[in-house]
Every structure is written in C-alpha cells, then in structure tokens.
Amino acid sequence: MHEFRYINNKLYCENVSVESLAKQHGTPLYVYSQSTIANHFLTLDKVLEPLPHMVCYAVKANSNAGIIRILANLGSGFDIVSEGELRRVIAAGGDSRTCVFAGVGKSESEIDFALQSGIYAFNVESEPELVRINKLAAARKVQAPIAFRVNPNVDASTHAKITTGTYANKFGIPFEDIEGLYARAKKLKNIKLRGLQMHIGSQLTEVKPFQQAVAKVAPLAKKLAALYGLEFFSIGGGMGIVYQQALESGAASWWETPAAAKVLTPASYASTLLPILKPLGLRLLIEPGRFIVGNAGILVTRVEYVKQVGEKNFAIVDAAMNDLIRPALYDAYHQIVPTTRKSGPEIATDVVGPVCESGDCFCKSRPLTKVQEGDCLAIMSAGAYGFCMASNYNSRPFPAELLVNDKLTSLTRFRQYLPRLWESEKMPRWLKFVRLPDAFS
Ligand code: LLP
Secondary structure, three states, X not given: OOOEEEEOOEEEEOOEEHHHHHHHHOOOEEEEEHHHHHHHHHHHHHHOOOOOEEEEEEHHHOOOHHHHHHHXXXXXXXXXXXXXXXXXXXXXXXXXXXXXXXXXXXXXXXXXXXXXXXXXXXXXXXXXHHHHHHHHHHHHOOOEEEEEEEEOOOOOOOOHHHEOOOOOOOOOEEHHHHHHHHHHHHOOOOEEEEEEEOOOEXXXXXXXXXXXXXXXXXXXXXXXXXXXXXXXXXXXXXXXXXXOOOOOOOOOOHHHOHHHHHOOOHHHHXXXXXXHHHHHOOEEEEOOOHHHHHHHEEEEEEEEEEEEEOOEEEEEEOOOOOOOOHHHHHOOOOOEEEOEXXXXXXXXXXXXXXXXXXXOEEEEEEEEEOOOOOOEEEEOOOOOOOHHHOOOHHHOOOOEEEEEEOOEEEEEEOOOOHHHHHOOOOOOHHHOOOOOOHHHO
C-alpha cells in the first residue's frame, strides 16, 4: 500500500490532493498518511509473528500525539528517551506498561517518574545509572525492572552521527563487562532483571550488521536468561528505509521497490534474524522508529522565489533547515517532487530555504522540472526525524502537522502562533525603562 501517488499528475496522500491541503492550511506543512503508518507497523508485527514479541515504536522519530495514538490503538509498545516522551505517550492514550526507557543520561526526576508510571523496563547504560535506579526504587519501596544495554562493538555501516554500536560511541555497556554487571545487579534488592537490550545504529540498509550483532549477543542472552530468568531480548531499532525512490510508481510499498529489494526488507530482516533468536525462548522486542513513520510523511513547501546566480538555479522555498534539518545535518537525501507534475525540461536546481546559512539547502543541482514562484513541492520521506527535530531558529514558527485518513484530514498540530516564540522570555527588570511591547511587560 503506497499512499503517496500521482493521480492525473496531482500528488495525493491517500485520497486527498496535497495541493488542496497546502491551499487550505498553508505551508510549510507536514502531511502524514495514517494507513501507511498502520501498514508499516502491521507488516513488521506480522513478520515477527513466529516469536512472542512486542514492537516498541521509537517515539523520538515522531512524537505527534495523533501518531502515538494510531500506534497505541494497534497494540504497539513504545521506546522512550525522556520524561517528556513518557508523558506524551500516556497523554496520547498509550500504556506505560509497554514502555521501555532508553538513554545514557536519565535524570533522577525522570527515573522517579518512570518508576511511578510503572514502565516495562529501563534500558540501563552504565553502572552509576544502575545504582541510581536502585536508590530511587528503594525510596519508593518498589523493584525497578531493568535490562542492560549491551554494546556489541559491531559497525552498523551507517552515517557516523547515527551509529551507536561500537566502542567509539557513548552508548551501552561493553560486551565484556555485561556478565559482571548482571551479577552485581542481582544483589541489589530493588532491581528486577527483566531483559537484555542492544541497538547498533539507525538507517541500516543491510541486514548483515544486524545479523552480526544478534549472532554475537544471542549466546550471551541465552546464558543470562538461564542465570537470571530474563523475559526479553530487545534488538533495538535501526531498520533503514528507501529515501532515493520513495515515490516510485507501481510499487505497492516502498520496500517492494527495486532499491529496497537490494537492501533491507521486513522479510529479509525476519528470515535472517528469527532463526538465531528463536532458540533463546525469550520475548523479542524491537524499537523501530524510521521504518514506521519515515515514508509515511512529507513536508510540503511553496516556492517563494526563483533566482539565478551565475550558472546556478535556486528555488527558494518557504520551508527551511529549522523545519527539516536532516539534509543540513547529515547531508541526507530526500526525494523532492512537485505537487503538480508538469511537462518540460529538467534543470539542475538547488532547493533552498530562507534561513541565513548556506547549509539551509534541501538539495543541490537536482534535476527538477522547471519550477515557478507559487509552485508547491513535496519533500518526501520526512515522517521520521522531521518535525521532532525542528527548531525556532531565525524565529521561525513550527510548521503545522496534518494527518490524512482516506478522505478525512485533521490538523494534529496547529502552526505555531508567532507570539508563542517569546512567551516564556522575560525582560530583566533593569531594562524596563524602555517602552516594552505588551508581551514582555
Ligand atoms: N532505539 C534506540 C535506543 C535508538 O537510539 C533509536 C534511534 C531507535 C531505537 C530508533 O531508531 P530507528 O528505527 O528510527 O532507526 N536523527 C537521525 C536518527 C537518530 C536515531 C537515534 N536513535 C536521523 O534523522 O537520521
């Protein structure tokens, strides 16, 4: 089910024209397809069916309440990394008992709130964190369920900024230290050893690093399960998606595109990993973020100006690096397509935003059919790590977010009202001799 497609040269999200959404709600605008999100979750859930399992959606990929609710309704668990994310999950109708809490720097108040909420497990990333959790659990007179995050020292072959499973990274506990730590934790009265966890990186486009890491850690999981009665083994998130031809016509799903078939598909992921995991007899957890929402969202933007500088053609659009930072931060590729397909020659175009930085660029010298002022473009595969990494840089308000369900549409976030940008700022008292605008008084 491919939910962004052209019908009579107009781009549709499910059964709604994207251009009509841009007209009605303005741009920049994130648009998400509900059935694509559901389809991605259910596909993954299905391929894991041979094992008892829980898919824990990584909330950091897109924490919009509407998206959390869709996944909660489908029975998803949640991978959270902060009190804010846990509170969001609860507020959106998710169940705290399905939450696993990751992250290298959990604060005391975050741990305490998670204990109070009754989460499924803390994924513990260091010995001092273990000690802190034990202390806080003792104060509450409860047992904290934990899993240690093992760093298997396997290279995920992905972008340096999103690889996590080697000893050059801050994440997890070295493979060699894990057994000693379980023995230590076993002695702590307020700790309940529930599982083992790992996560080697994000946007993995081959199954091999997963296979290497799982094969390396599985015997350890087996041993620890026998010694301590563990319930689960979480192999983390990280399944990559196709960015290059996300909108290839004719494919039923992005993972059925020729590009995906060469890399990683749900079927190849499951058929490679499940045979290694099955003999463990443990509940399998996975923490996908990008896989579920990445290709389920687009960022719609309008061309403000067209400008030529020497040989170069710039399309200056109303979205910028503050709305979608992935190209600027990771040199990430996002397919860019017009919301109305026109005929005509393609010209090498830089699609850039209005922010005062040269890095504010969505693509460089990309062959695009000539665009004009007022045209709308869709930046594809923006559902994951898009809005949730947005900022107010250049005092630009957060864009709106909209969910489509067949012909229904609903704004799941209003465009930020400009005065909200300075609402929590306070003018120092000694500067008050100047006349103040109302908002600062
Ligand atoms: N589990 C843990 C412990 C993680 O750290 C992450 C992502 C996930 C699961 C979900 O990974 P996914 O399935 O989405 O690959 N901002 C970057 C990606 C950062 C990923 C951080 N951790 C980007 O835009 O590419």
